[in-house]
Amino acid sequence: MTKSAKYSDHELLIALHCGDKKAFEALYFRYFTRLSCYAFKKLQDEYVVNELVQDVFVDIWKRRETLNTEEEVAGLLFAMLRNKALHELRARFIQSKHIEEFTLLHKDDVADTLTDGLYVRQMEEKMQQAVNRLSPQCKNAFTLSRYENLSYKEIAKKMCISVNTVEKHIGKALQHLRQEFQEYHLPVVILMGLMELALQLQPE
DSSP states (O other): OOSGGGSOHHHHHHHHHTTOHHHHHHHHHHHHHHHHHHHHHHHOOHHHHHHHHHHHHHHHHHTGGGOOTTSOHHHHHHHHHHHHHHHHHHHHHHHHHHHHHHHHHTHHHHHHHHTOHHHHHHHHHHHHHHHHTSOHHHHHHHHHHHTSOOOHHHHHHHHTSOHHHHHHHHHHHHHHHHHHTGGGTSOHHHHHHHHHHHHHHSOO
């Protein structure tokens, strides 16, 4: 399919149903930004949004032979994305409840941990070692995001790379840190937050 921009959604859907990769690419570029903006309003996380929207298009491609070609494309894509966003929000809620329950059950242990200077220093050292094991680009993107609080766009400009590449670097960094800290049975973001709180509670 050439000059796919001139084709309607319905025509692209029919071509996609027949396995036309150009039609798939046309729908991807036609709807990716719209879907991303919609999901970001719900989730406020660029990396998660990118993953969910990518998943929608992966699912569409896998289901291409069984698609109802009379279905309205935008409605189909947004419905799929809504379902994925709701699943993500439910997962976040369950995770937050588990963290709340963990804190309530172990609040004395947590309090002791936060005032244990040796533990804090060990965690800081372990975190720094884990970050140092990242690839240079990945480490730089993560450091700018986590410790300098730059947005993905600001990081992309500073590193002379695309926002999408920044998202991939930070995603890889978080995945690496989750593996490094899996023995603590807490999400790495919460773990880092506990470390920061511990530092604030240390006597000057």
